[in-house]
Amino acid sequence: MKFLASPAVLRRSGILGMNERNIGLIGKFNPRCNFPLVDDKLKTKQAAEELGIPVPELYGVVEFQFEVRDLIKHLAPLTSFVIKPSQGSGGKGILVITGRDGENYIKSSGAVVGEDHVRRHVSNVLAGLHSLGGRNDKAMVEALIDFDPYLAKYSFEGVPDIRVIVLKGVPVMAMMRCATHASDGKANLHQGAVGVGLDIATGMAVSAVQHGSLCERHPDTGASFEELLIPGWEQVLELAAQCVDMTGMDYIGADIVLDRTRGATLLELNARPGLSIQVANQSGLRHRLAIANQIADSTEDTAEKIARAREAFAVHR
Amino acid sequence: MISSRLRVDLIAGALILVGVGLMLYKVFNLGFPLLPGESREVWTVESKISFHPLRDHGPVEIELNLPEPVAGWQVLDEHFASSGFGFSVTERHGERWAVWTRQQLEEPSTLYFKAQVFRPDVNGLAEQRIPSAPKQLLEKDQQAAMDRLIAKLREQSTGARTFTALLINALRQGDDPDAEFLLSTWEDEPDQVLLAVLARADVPARALRGIRLQDGRRRQTLSWLLEVHNGKESLVFDPETAQRGLPDNFFVWERGGGEILNVIGAQDSRLEFALVSNSLPAKSVLLMDERVDKFALLDFSIYSLPVEQQGVFKGLLLIPVAALVVVVMRLLVGLKTSGTFMPILIAIAFMQTTLWVGLAMFIVIVSIGLWIRSWLSHMNLLLVSRISAVVIVVIFLMAGLAIASYKLGFDQVLTVTFFPTIILSWTIERMSILWEEDGPHEVLVQGGGSLLVAVLAYLAMSNSLMSYLTFNFPELMLSLLGVILLLGKYTGYRLSELYRFRALGRDA
Numbered sequence: 001m002k003f004l005a006s007p008a009v010l011r012r013s014g015i016l017g018m019n020e021r022n023i024g025l026i027g028k029f030n031p032r033c034n035f036p037l038v039d040d041k042l043k044t045k046q047a048a049e050e051l052g053i054p055v056p057e058l059y060g061v062v063e064f065q066f067e068v069r070d071l072i073k074h075l076a077p078l079t080s081f082v083i084k085p086s087q088g089s090g091g092k093g094i095l096v097i098t099g100r101d102g103e104n105y106i107k108s109s110g111a112v113v114g115e116d117h118v119r120r121h122v123s124n125v126l127a128g129l130h131s132l133g134g135r136n137d138k139a140m141v142e143a144l145i146d147f148d149p150y151l152a153k154y155s156f157e158g159v160p161d162i163r164v165i166v167l168k169g170v171p172v173m174a175m176m177r178c179a180t181h182a183s184d185g186k187a188n189l190h191q192g193a194v195g196v197g198l199d200i201a202t203g204m205a206v207s208a209v210q211h212g213s214l215c216e217r218h219p220d221t222g223a224s225f226e227e228l229l230i231p232g233w234e235q236v237l238e239l240a241a242q243c244v245d246m247t248g249m250d251y252i253g254a255d256i257v258l259d260r261t262r263g264a265t266l267l268e269l270n271a272r273p274g275l276s277i278q279v280a281n282q283s284g285l286r287h288r289l290a291i292a293n294q295i296a297d298s299t300e301d302t303a304e305k306i307a308r309a310r311e312a313f314a315v316h317r
Numbered sequence: 318m319i320s321s322r323l324r325v326d327l328i329a330g331a332l333i334l335v336g337v338g339l340m341l342y343k344v345f346n347l348g349f350p351l352l353p354g355e356s357r358e359v360w361t362v363e364s365k366i367s368f369h370p371l372r373d374h375g376p377v378e379i380e381l382n383l384p385e386p387v388a389g390w391q392v393l394d395e396h397f398a399s400s401g402f403g404f405s406v407t408e409r410h411g412e413r414w415a416v417w418t419r420q421q422l423e424e425p426s427t428l429y430f431k432a433q434v435f436r437p438d439v440n441g442l443a444e445q446r447i448p449s450a451p452k453q454l455l456e457k458d459q460q461a462a463m464d465r466l467i468a469k470l471r472e473q474s475t476g477a478r479t480f481t482a483l484l485i486n487a488l489r490q491g492d493d494p495d496a497e498f499l500l501s502t503w504e505d506e507p508d509q510v511l512l513a514v515l516a517r518a519d520v521p522a523r524a525l526r527g528i529r530l531q532d533g534r535r536r537q538t539l540s541w542l543l544e545v546h547n548g549k550e551s552l553v554f555d556p557e558t559a560q561r562g563l564p565d566n567f568f569v570w571e572r573g574g575g576e577i578l579n580v581i582g583a584q585d586s587r588l589e590f591a592l593v594s595n596s597l598p599a600k601s602v603l604l605m606d607e608r609v610d611k612f613a614l615l616d617f618s619i620y621s622l623p624v625e626q627q628g629v630f631k632g633l634l635l636i637p638v639a640a641l642v643v644v645v646m647r648l649l650v651g652l653k654t655s656g657t658f659m660p661i662l663i664a665i666a667f668m669q670t671t672l673w674v675g676l677a678m679f680i681v682i683v684s685i686g687l688w689i690r691s692w693l694s695h696m697n698l699l700l701v702s703r704i705s706a707v708v709i710v711v712i713f714l715m716a717g718l719a720i721a722s723y724k725l726g727f728d729q730v731l732t733v734t735f736f737p738t739i740i741l742s743w744t745i746e747r748m749s750i751l752w753e754e755d756g757p758h759e760v761l762v763q764g765g766g767s768l769l770v771a772v773l774a775y776l777a778m779s780n781s782l783m784s785y786l787t788f789n790f791p792e793l794m795l796s797l798l799g800v801i802l803l804l805g806k807y808t809g810y811r812l813s814e815l816y817r818f819r820a821l822g823r824d825a
Binding site: 002003004005006007010011013015017018019020023024065092120123124127128129130191212213214275278279282283284 | 648651697699700750754755806807808809810811812814815816817818819820821
């Protein structure tokens with residue numbers, strides 16, 4: 001492998017660069033005034049509920065520092081929950097509690113933490129430690145996703161989520177992000193999570209990449225990605241396509257998880273979806289975006305858009 | 318309706334053309350050299366005379382003795398600012414005086430005299446007879462002490478030269494009881510003791526008054542050198558260090574030993590100088606004087622500003638260059654920096670501290686700051702008070718660093734004060750959060766990226782050709798603006814992406 005790729009070759013393969021994403025996609029398709037809806041997970045959740053899009057159940061919101069004192073009382077009836085900043089970015093500041101050990105809490109990693117830890121975490125969230133631009137923030141307490149057991153073997157400690165890039169209601173590219181031991185249970189690719197490119201047509205794995213190089217199996221669980229097939233793929237695509245209407249943004253990344261009982265559930269939206277999905281799929285976005293644009297121009301019907309996208313972006317292995 | 322891309326292209330193109338066009342006009346039509354070439358150091362000396370009115374608000378007359386250039390110095394250009402005052406230049410006894418007059422003065426006022434001086438040839442002082450100074454009337458005991466001192470020094474010396482050197486040393490070190498007695502009983506300024514002793518010893522001597530030229534000094538005052546005649550030639554001594562010879566950075570204002578500033582009808586008058594040095598091409602130095610009046614374009618150049626502002630603009634005009642470096646490194650190369658323009662501020666600090674010292678200080682402060690910050694994060698503080706705490710820690714670190722190194726004899730570290738405190742604090746805060754969330758590797762990547770950009774910006778700004786071009790052709794800023802606008806519309810790949818996606822391009 002050469003140390004640097006030639007720009008001409010990258011252009012021919014349709015790889016999207018950061019500058020082009022910023023000017024040609026985000027600047028062009030995503031009006032600035034709609035950003036708050038996407039950046040604030042509380043607003044996203046409300047808007048999604050109005051449209052009947054399934055989202056994780058909201059237990060409560062902590063808005064002010066003084067509320068932190070009574071927090072433990074409110075958490076008492078819950079055995080499992082997730083605390084996250086409403087304006088967090090890149091999966092930062094998410095505390096996942098999967099169970100109880102007497103007065104203490106069990107994190108998803110299995111570590112046991114006390115009440116103090118939970119309170120301090122919420123204080124930090126309120127102070128804006130994890131949020132865009134360090135602004136003061138709210139802490140959301142949500143139901144823990146009871147994720148589909150079929151996917152459990154593809155993730156180490158964390159929840160595997162599916163990122164779908166959508167242009168004007170047309171699903172363009174998708175990947176599943178699997179937490180690993182190296183990524184410390186986080187689904188961030190640059191921290192060592194595995195990115196699995198998904199075939200838009202079928203929901204089957206196209207390729208899997210960790211740290212920029214291909215891999216066949218999950219490094220911790222040993223599960224083979226070749227056999228992966230996302231259950232309820234149709235539902236995932238429909239949900240992602242609907243998000244465009246909800247936000248007024250034409251270019252977004254939808255993060256979707258599969259709940260055991262509720263099926264595809266919207267976790268959050270991203271108005272500035274990253275470029276690593278191209279690495280996971282071993283394929284560029286530009287050509288697909290051009291086709292998606294044509295599809296969106298030719299029809300208004302969501303089901304039609306999805307059908308034509310599945311046809312156009314099918315990967316034949 | 319034209320597309321935004323085309324519009325930006327047109328605007329940027331026009332800006333680039335205007336900038337380059339103006340520069341070419343100056344180069345070809347006005348004869349400004351494009352490259353510095355052989356350069357002359359031209360000093361702009363701005364004299365500032367400030368004074369307060371007397372209580373009766375009577376008529377005021379201010380006289381300033383204008384410099385008569387000697388020892389190879391030449392005056393290029395003189396400007397007088399005299400708002401509300403009558404002004405004339407008169408000649409008396411071969412000396413030129415600027416005279417400002419006013420019937421009534423009610424408020425404290427300031428008058429300005431600006432001269433551009435340079436030294437095409439480094440000559441010594443022309444020979445001149447020094448009239449012997451009148452002997453001063455002294456108290457009996459002073460007279461006796463002075464005679465004893467003179468007798469002692471005569472015994473130790475071989476002539477006027479060594480006598481003067483020994484005398485300066487005796488007066489400065491203060492281990493001679495007679496010299497000490499003279500200094501302690503002298504009512505006039507202590508400087509005058511030197512001249513009085515020389516006069517009593519019949520050594521022809523006088524004060525050579527002028528300015529020590531230091532680039533960027535704002536409130537320089539007059540200083541003096543001692544000129545002594547040993548019968549054959551004139552010798553110049555530094556009255557503080559006894560060093561011989563006329564220093565290169567000493568601009569002689571007045572050689573005759575007379576007054577420089579006369580103020581009638583006002584009080585608390587002060588004479589201060591602001592100094593800026595510019596490296597100008599020899600050619601433009603010689604022709605600038607006549608041109609300034611002839612061409613409006615030059616009349617509106619930065620040279621027409623007061624010296625202090627010229628000094629400020631000299632620095633400001635370099636910032637666009639640093640901004641361009643940041644834009645290129647982020648958009649074309651794809652380096653991650655902590656804070657968009659933090660590298661520029663660090664680079665500006667490097668201009669004062671010099672590169673290696675600055676780098677060392679930056680790394681020391683940020684490392685210790687990070688260590689203390691990790692301790693702060695255990696205290697579970699709210700964000701604003703945590704950052705304020707870091708600001709205070711940073712100031713303490715800077716003070717500690719300055720004191721410790723000063724005691725160890727590294728004066729250079731004192732420039733640590735030029736680092737922007739708040740920016741350093743935010744850098745530490747950001748790095749610390751980055752450390753907690755993404756680990757030390759990411760801190761090294763972003764910290765290293767920021768420093769690399771800062772160093773490149775520093776190298777661009779400290780380049781002498783760059784500072785020559787930006788200061789002499791400020792219109793190039795328009796071209797720079799055009800280039801930055803164009804880069805803002807660049808949609809190609811970043812260098813880092815060629816690496817990131819290196820595996821993807823193979824089967825095109």
